[in-house]
Amino acid sequence: MRITPYGAAQTVTGSCHLVETFSKGGYKLILDCGAYQGAEDDRNAQPFGFEPNTVNAVVISHAHHDHIGRLPILIRRGYRGQIYLSEPTLRFLPVILEDSLRLMTEEHERGERSGRKIPELLWDQADLNELYQRLEPVPLHQELAFGPFTLRLRGAGHLPGSAFIEVREGKQCLIFSGDLGNRSKEVLPDPEDPPSADLVLCEGTYGDRPHRPFDETIAEFAQVLGEHLSQGGKVFIPSFALERAQEVLYHLRELEQQNKIPSVPVYVDSPMADKISEIYPQVKRYFSPEVQALYDQGIDPFRPRQLRHTHTVDESKALGDLSGPLVIVAGNGMLSGGxxxxxxxxxxxxPKNALVITGYQPRGGLGRILLEGAERVRMFGEEVRVKAQTYTLGGFSGHAGQDELLDWLKGENRVALVHGEPEKLQTLARALGSRGQTAQVAEWGKPIEV
Ligand SMILES: [Zn+2]
Known part of the structure; x- marks a missing residue:
């Protein structure tokens, strides 16, 4: 068999890989079908690099947009097979794709009103409805046979139900890592060890460095919260709706239980985060033993004592009139909207208030500008004087750091790297090479023989 990357090649978005075999009449499998995001999102309109109607099956590693976001385009362009995924991924997928459709439609309508010539929408609700017919949940570890392949999903510890994918054909074994979780965090189980394979296609998002220890991150989080809440301040935490918002709530609850922070009203100002949170109890066996134990005691691990939700835009705006101390968790995580x-x-x-950043901030974005100490920023056409403090807590990353990637790959002979910026992947490839492993940085459209 052979594998060809058609996304996330020397970049962190657009994950999509074609696995082919030429035995028994030939068979094609797609691993992930993610959207390109940010500066690269115009690549979503381009051809996949393979013919969607020649693909026999699709397998998905997890529900992040950069791993599922081009599925409706695959359907629109003629894919008519099944899409295999874990049960939590199946439940999260509609929330993510329907939000994506809403944003895309709103942007399209704004474009139309402005009178600009705008391209057609890449997909619509009909494609999504067609896609839903093709989803097929698969339990982790269960062996599945497709044509000449057998497949297995194994826990990757990156989202509830996130998986790495094992593909076997005869004696050959290929592993695709998907995204691997950060072991030192508490909410999700650690990634499982991979079996020894002929080739591992592995992510390298943080291929160049380890993360800061997570207990230090939480200690700083407690200190920042304590300092600003005790002055009656408001603490703003921008978060992605899937996983990060709930993880922040988990630690707010824990810190409150341990009397490390005062109990204050915590507002989740994100209808999408609420939808994801509603799914969590339905997939509780996909969490760490600590989280499962809380659920078993009848405790909601993601519910601080004074948790509140806003539903409408008016309710959201009304939060501005409240006085602190309070915490607001709202989207989006990259401060690019929301x-x-x-x-x-x-x-x-x-100055009593604080902005606490728990995720990546792109260069030139508002989060990065505030972290660099800007005294004034322009928002909604007005100049805003910055007196509040901005903090960044690096250890919250949902990805394995370099040390964890090296540990995960320790039993492997051959590795091809994807899902990372080129320098980070090269650094990781050198680290693997220095201990005698064969490692290469994968390229878009260039087949790698297993
Ligand atoms: Zn991911």
């Missing part, structure tokens, strides 16, 4: 911006517009000028 309700968090309205809170910052009114909240950044108060």
């Amino acid at each position: 309700r968090i911006l309205h809170h910052l517009r009114y909240g950044l000028s108060d």
